[in-house]
Amino acid sequence: MKFVSRAEWGAQPPKQDWAYVESTLGVKVHYEGTEVPADLVNHHEWCAGRVRDIQAAHMANLSEGWIDVAYNAIICPHSYVFEGRGLHHETGANGNQPLNRAHYGICGMVGSSGLTQPTDALLGGLRDAIEWLQQEGGAGPEIKGHRDGYATDCPGDPLYAWVQAGAPRPGGGGARPGGGGGVVGGGGSGSSSAPPWPGEDLSLRDPMLHDDNVRRWQQRMADRGWSITVDGWYGQQSRSVCEQFQQDSTAHGWPLVVDGVVGPATWRASWERPVS
Numbered sequence: 001m002k003f004v005s006r007a008e009w010g011a012q013p014p015k016q017d018w019a020y021v022e023s024t025l026g027v028k029v030h031y032e033g034t035e036v037p038a039d040l041v042n043h044h045e046w047c048a049g050r051v052r053d054i055q056a057a058h059m060a061n062l063s064e065g066w067i068d069v070a071y072n073a074i075i076c077p078h079s080y081v082f083e084g085r086g087l088h089h090e091t092g093a094n095g096n097q098p099l100n101r102a103h104y105g106i107c108g109m110v111g112s113s114g115l116t117q118p119t120d121a122l123l124g125g126l127r128d129a130i131e132w133l134q135q136e137g138g139a140g141p142e143i144k145g146h147r148d149g150y151a152t153d154c155p156g157d158p159l160y161a162w163v164q165a166g167a168p169r170p171g172g173g174g175a176r177p178g179g180g181g182g183v184v185g186g187g188g189s190g191s192s193s194a195p196p197w198p199g200e201d202l203s204l205r206d207p208m209l210h211d212d213n214v215r216r217w218q219q220r221m222a223d224r225g226w227s228i229t230v231d232g233w234y235g236q237q238s239r240s241v242c243e244q245f246q247q248d249s250t251a252h253g254w255p256l257v258v259d260g261v262v263g264p265a266t267w268r269a270s271w272e273r274p275v276s
């Protein structure tokens, strides 16, 4: 686990001592619920400052009366686990005191706009934090979302789908989040697991690339509703569709480099990004 202690991220001390909890039924997952910059995936150097801002906002929230950042941990898109209230301290995030006593609360750095899709690294970090709380904090096996038992959208559909799938560690043994259904892509609205990366960039070149990988990607884009001829030739039209898809993805919280080349990230997004 890539752990960042309170001292390392520059936490303020809590306003008063945390309430001790010997054990909990498990862990509830949260998200930020606001706009998170889509570009955050490329800027881990922003993450500690974001955690400080979240703590400051919580401690300034007089209606909630929080003594500290509400979460036991905050996990960034680069898989770092920022210590919040930490082990054996009651969370303030779950909605009311019985809910706070029953489960720890951890927050993934995705929002309701901008960056809305958890990276694999974020899911891995959430998994790390859950196991840390289970192994050292007396957390039981339950893994739930904030919306379980409380009226809220939190943790958003993509993270909630991952929670409902059992919060699988991404990548391990091919266990993509959400299994075969690609549910992490957001409610299963047309998304599915990508086929294996074919190992070659699909790009406009001379002589023109023509093979079954191009055909497969074109068929996928046609299935997604793009106007594209499925002929196996990566020509101007494919390049243009690719660029538009990359721009559209970036604008919808799934950042891709806009270069008109189907590389590994664009290949994966072509299948796993929800159809919008």
Ligand SMILES: [Zn+2]
Binding pocket: 029, 030, 031, 093, 146, 152, 154, 155
């Ligand atoms: Zn929440």
Ligand SMILES: [Zn+2]
Binding pocket: 043, 044, 045, 047, 076, 077, 078, 079, 080
């Ligand atoms: Zn980060």
